[in-house]
Amino acid sequence: MRSGAEQPGAGYAGSDVQRWFPEPAKRASRTPFERDRARVVHSSALRRLGAKTQVLGPGSDDFVRTRLTHSLEVAQVGRELGKSLGCDPDVVDTACLSHDLGHPPFGHNGENALDLVAMSIGGFEGNAQTLRILTRLEPKTFTPDGVPCGLNLTRASLDAATKYPWFSGEGPVGSDGLVTAKFGVYHEDAEVFRWLREGAPAGVRCLEAQVMDLADDISYSVHDVEDAIVLGRVDPGMLTTAAAHEKVVTQVRDWYDPDISDDELGDALDRLVALPYWVTAHDGSRRALAALKDMTSQLIGRFCDAAAAATRARYGEGRLVRYDASIVVPTEILAEIAVLKGIAAAYVMAPREDEPVYHRQRVVLAELVEVLAERAEAALEPMFLADWREAADDAARLRVVIDQVASLTDLSAYAWHARLCGPRDPA
Incomplete structure (x- = not known):
């Protein structure tokens, strides 16, 4: 499929604004990339x-971030960072707003649960599910013969939203000699994936996707620590102790294992807590909240400015888009971001792993998949039921059931489970 006469922005080629299914521009006042962003927003x-x-459930506290507020923050960070390098801000914005669309109920816990029940059909991956939503599941555009095209975004925007441009088992090999478990496309979606990757180097992310990925890392590393401090899970003043130092570095190594030495991680923690804007105490007052917000803003600026400066130092001052460059992040900054992730993991996420509610969430999703597979005709929503009826075999039908369950919110997953499997206490 090829599209018509939409004009690209500066630095982008005509192929970048092609759409999987051709459609005319509706308003000459908007660029094709602005149209992409609007489609995701709506x-x-x-x-x-x-x-x-996001980290804590949406109903656990009025302050905590959800996947939506996180995505909005990633979009703001990514848009500014991308713009400083010459990327079209709407392409980056679209990628950032889209990056978590494929996440199921209950965050990464839910992702792991669905991956287990989908092992026979290639597993479940939130990033691959995102591509599936953008190109197939989200109701917006159809071909004349009734084939869904999802939001039918431009090639540049779809490529920018593809954080892991490879199939399962085909990703890069890490320092441990193992292929990364992350992937960005299911084999069922190979055709549109190969289309959007036309002309791209195999396994290489475009610059806009790299900006999105870094904006995601920066946002959740900083904001998860902010949430943890406000909720009393982390005492920022205690992070200078030897015990906290060891706990955080060990957690980073256990959960993320970056290609950074323990000494570099320790030095990064020392640098962070020595910053003049690092908060050392938090009492919940308006002044304390303002100081904490200043810290998060300063950290985001620190990380973005360092990456932009390092990238410009390597590639010069011209407009950088698509495959003109790869973003450069100094090792010291990577270590600081990793340490912030380690703080949130050590004091918030890891302690929750063994809580009964986490086990309960996995059971809810597994049982939902089982009952929906058995009672699809009566239980699936109409659009998923249509997909189920058109599926060619049992594997394709299971993928449709997974699509349905992944689309649910935390609260609707519990409600569906109570209705279809019998009432249980979600707590």
Whole structure:
């Protein structure tokens, strides 16, 4: 499929604004990339992120971030960083707003649960599910013969939203000699994936996707620590102790294992807590909240400015888009971001791993998949039921059931489970 006469922005080629299914521009006053962003903003998939877990469940506290608020923050960080390098800000914005669309209920816990029940059909991966939503599941565009095209975004925007441009088992090999478990496309979606990757180097992310990925890392590393401090899970003043130092570095190594030495991670923690804007105490007052917000803003600026400066030092001052460059992040900054992730993991996420609610969430999703597979005709929503009826075999039908369950929010997953499997206490 090829599209018509939409004009690209500066630095982008005509192929970058092609759409999987050709459609005419509706308003000459908008660029094709502005249209992409608008489609994501108005999508039902984005709205559902407002009731999906980021770190803590949406109903656990009025302050905590959801997947939606996180995505909005990533978009703001990514848009500014990308613009400083010459990327079209709407391409980056679209990628950032889209990056978590494929996440199921209950955050990464839910992702792991669905991966287990989908092992026979290639597993479940939130990033691959995102591509599936953008190109197939989100109701917006159809071909004349009734084939869904999802939001039918431009090639540049779809490529920018593809954080892991490879199939399962085909990703890069890490320092441990193992192929990364992350992937960005299911084999069922190979055709549109190969289309959007036309002309791209195999396994290489475009610059806009790299900006999105870094903006995601920066946002959740900083904001998860902010949430943890406000909720009393982390005492920022205690992070200078030897015990905290060891706990955080060990957690980074256990969960993330970056290609950074323990000494470099320790030095990064020392640098962070020595910053003049690092908060050392938090009492919940308005002044304390303002100081904490200043810290998060300063950290985001520190990380973005360092990456932009290092990238410019390597590639010069011209406009950088698509495959003109790869973003450069100094090792010291990577270590600081990793340490912030380690703080949130050590004091918030890891302690929750063994809580009964986490086990309960996995059971809810597994049982939902089982009952929906058995009672699809009576239980699936109409659009998923149509997909199920058109599926060619049992594997394709199971993928449709997974699509349905992944689309649910935290609260609707519990409600569906109570209705279909019998009432249980979600706590």
